Amino acid sequence: MSRGEDFGQIAPPPPQGPGAPGGAGALSPSAMTLQQAARVLAAVGARYATVENLRRDIEAGAPVNADGTVNLVHYAAWLARGSARGD
Numbered sequence: 001m002s003r004g005e006d007f008g009q010i011a012p013p014p015p016q017g018p019g020a021p022g023g024a025g026a027l028s029p030s031a032m033t034l035q036q037a038a039r040v041l042a043a044v045g046a047r048y049a050t051v052e053n054l055r056r057d058i059e060a061g062a063p064v065n066a067d068g069t070v071n072l073v074h075y076a077a078w079l080a081r082g083s084a085r086g087d
Contacts, residue, residue, distance in 0.1 A: 029071075030065075032070050032071075033068075034055065037075070038050055062075055062079075
């Protein structure tokens with residue numbers, strides 16, 4: 001096993017602030033507003049990811065949290081179940 005140049009050095013502290021992972025501006029995939037969810041889904045290639053379409057899905061039974069936010073994992077599972085049924 002070889003020693004790296006940084007062996008034994010202290011790592012710098014993690015970034016802080018709104019853009020930092022886990023910072024004040026971090027998104028939680030378990031609790032996103034419809035706008036945030038639509039933006040994230042569109043960024044990863046979902047062609048029909050709009051706030052309007054998310055609202056339609058919620059009206060059709062897509063799961064939402066008690067505060068009205070969307071859990072992306074639960075939403076994706078709901079979509080997959082509908083796809084498997086041919087909906």
